Amino acid sequence: MNQKVMHPMDKFQRQVNSLVKSNIIKPTDSIWKIALLFGDKWHFWKKELQEFGFSMQDPVSELLAVEAWEED
Numbered sequence: 001m002n003q004k005v006m007h008p009m010d011k012f013q014r015q016v017n018s019l020v021k022s023n024i025i026k027p028t029d030s031i032w033k034i035a036l037l038f039g040d041k042w043h044f045w046k047k048e049l050q051e052f053g054f055s056m057q058d059p060v061s062e063l064l065a066v067e068a069w070e071e072d
Helices: 008-021 031-051 060-064
Strands: none
Touching (some): 008 031, 008 060
């Protein structure tokens, strides 16, 4: 039985997508707006996002458009 382990960014992306669907944030909002919602965990997620080439000014829609999170 081969189970695929979910990348942490998949979970983060799903959480952000849920925020968009709940109208808490908009797809056009900058990623930095998420910081207020993730509190103490934001430092970790910001680092992860930057490692994948995101800036905090990028729109949330760019984060949601990623189809696969793969590390080099």
